[in-house]
Amino acid sequence: KKQFAVIGLGRLGSAMAATLADLGHDVIGVDANEEHVREMADVLTHAVQLDATDERALRAAGIQDVDVAVVSIGENIEASLLVVMQLKELGIPTIVAKAVTSLHGRILERLGVSRVIFPERDMAIRVAHSLVMTDVIDYIELSRDFSIVEIPAPPPFVGRTLRELELRPRLGLTIIAIKRKPATGGPEVTTVSPGGDERIQQNDVLVLLGDNAQIAKLDELLG
Amino acid sequence: KKQFAVIGLGRLGSAMAATLADLGHDVIGVDANEEHVREMADVLTHAVQLDATDERALRAAGIQDVDVAVVSIGENIEASLLVVMQLKELGIPTIVAKAVTSLHGRILERLGVSRVIFPERDMAIRVAHSLVMTDVIDYIELSRDFSIVEIPAPPPFVGRTLRELELRPRLGLTIIAIKRKPATGGPEVTTVSPGGDERIQQNDVLVLLGDNAQIAKLDELLG
Ligand SMILES: Nc1ncnc2c1ncn2[C@@H]1O[C@H](COP(=O)(O)OP(=O)(O)OP(=O)(O)O)[C@@H](O)[C@H]1O
Ligand SMILES: Nc1ncnc2c1ncn2[C@@H]1O[C@H](COP(=O)(O)OP(=O)(O)OP(=O)(O)O)[C@@H](O)[C@H]1O
Structure with a gap:
């Protein structure tokens, strides 16, 4: 059984976290927005409110131990890139991230994201x-x-x-x-x-x- | 060749409008946000800034003559439903709309949307x-x-x-x-x-x- 982290519990992130949990896997969900965290609290193994650009907060939530991290932050490209870099430095083996433009996607690949998702496109x-x-x-x-x-x-x-x-x-x-x-x-x-x-x-x-x-x-x- | 209208030129709407135009069809794009309209002006047949809940504005933009209308308004469920109803009353044969929750989707079907899209889910x-x-x-x-x-x-x-x-x-x-x-x-x-x-x-x-x-x-x- 794989351990997952989903960072960003917006519409895509929460749907992914819910599906992964539904498929029987452990999922830690994190989001800076308290309401989004609360909405997922019953569905996930853990749902934590934190700023995912903060390495210490990620460590405190146990993110460094997961096999796969999903970064689902769309509007804020800077946050998306900062979070991915943190996860890379925490040594997470597989990182999947949402991109909103092709340029954003190419940067994510450069940073070592294994798979870039373009849901709307x-x-x-x-x-x-x-x-x-x-x-x-x-x-x-x-x-x-x-x-x-x-x-x-x-x-x-x-x-x-x-x-x-x-x-x-x-x-x-x-x-x-x-x-x-x-x-x-x-x-x-x-x-x-x-x-x-x-x-x-x-x-x-x-x-x-x-x-x-x-x-x-x-x-x-x-x- | 079919005539299309895309209402809501966010990430999904603009990608759909661009793909339809790319496939050789006439596309009228509308959005309340001027910048979103401007970004699509070169790609579409027409790109018009207007509030799509306003029937007269829709008529002035020629929306009533299209074969297919795509409503891509996510965050604002009320606007999404009002716009769909306007399009229904304008007699548009086929309406496709994005929904952000299942309930939103069921309401859209009730209003006669032929296809509800759940991109993130x-x-x-x-x-x-x-x-x-x-x-x-x-x-x-x-x-x-x-x-x-x-x-x-x-x-x-x-x-x-x-x-x-x-x-x-x-x-x-x-x-x-x-x-x-x-x-x-x-x-x-x-x-x-x-x-x-x-x-x-x-x-x-x-x-x-x-x-x-x-x-x-x-x-x-x-x-
Ligand atoms: N630094 C951050 N740390 C933790 N969560 C964050 C951070 N930045 C953004 N988020 C969260 O990520 C989620 C998704 O962000 P955003 O709305 O920008 O993306 P989106 O791609 O538009 O979302 P959706 O999946 O709903 O389409 C939001 O719930 C937001 O609170
Ligand atoms: N009444 C309206 N008339 C015209 N355009 C509107 C209206 N309401 C919202 N829009 C436009 O619809 C677009 C998409 O809206 P919104 O951001 O709510 O949806 P979204 O589903 O989050 O978008 P995305 O496709 O980027 O994920 C925006 O560009 C917005 O300006």
Whole structure:
């Protein structure tokens, strides 16, 4: 079991601290704002009010013993950088930090942050792509050139088997899963790597993987 | 080509407006804060300073003609709800809005928002899951029970073909892609739906899809 510290219990920090605690790990949460500390006190192993740019305060809270520290301070770039440096000097093995601009992110990397998080930017890209395409429910960037999209089964696909549809040879798209709400009611069922005999039903949601050009082409076909 | 309006040019709103403009669409950006408007003026079709709770100001900016409106106002729940209601009454077909709490999100749905965005919460879940697992580079929730993880090729896999590894029958995991940096240098290459003869190389990143129990089991094996 890993020990975590989350510094900055704003919306991102508190959600991360809560998820980590939910997954069964010890989490020390710290924030300069007393109300934010109080809101998390019941959820975390410890929730401490302190100024995280103060090394002695961090030590007093036991931060030096954690495996992973998450720094979730957005508005105040100076505080974000000072805190990361303190954590580095405390010898914390893994530091993850939120950045609000690319420049902020590059500085964090320079300071030795293992992973820089851009929550607003990443969500913006994801939602914007799904909004510009026809009927795309979700869009996930897999790499610079490949994406995963979720679309409702297009009417021409309904009733056909995957073998008949030939999505890979004809459209260069791989169907990695089908989400289906059972006719009898009950929760949605996900079928992963459906076989060639799988027949598409009305209201199926298809999860497709392909390169961005192929996905754009699908969008044109559907549009 | 769709017409978009983005109301609230904070970090999420400005990133969404910029991505939509980048994808070739017309974007009207509005914000009460002059500096935020000015920062986006060169990037968008129009950037207007106004109070979006004011219906006449919205009409004057031409908001009623857009296909999709994005409301990205986080801190001020009241403003977020008032703006959404104005947009509904202007007859805008699709409204997407950011929410900062689940309650806020439920109210937005009640008002007819087609999609509620929780950027901090979703990113928190994604990053927290990848942090608790051994060596997981990224984690994407596909549905309540299925996830996609990216992991460096575990040493026992290196040099083996996918057919030999039998990931589906033995571990219930589907390898949907392999990311590889060519030995000769140059950008990373993604191979989608690799075939049975694909041989895993050192430093490959494997993109795996499976149900959460199977992924947790993989994590135990790797840990
Ligand atoms: N020096 C510091 N020591 C401890 N906590 C701090 C310090 N500076 C900022 N914080 C805390 O970090 C939290 C997040 O800060 P801030 O609001 O700047 O970031 P944000 O990225 O806008 O937050 P959110 O995650 O809500 O989007 C706040 O609760 C704030 O009190
Ligand atoms: N009534 C309003 N009319 C126009 N713009 C508004 C109104 N209320 C808030 N805004 C703008 O919305 C933007 C985002 O607001 P706010 O900072 O509350 O949200 P946030 O969710 O914290 O932002 P971020 O996307 O940076 O995380 C700000 O630029 C603000 O000026």
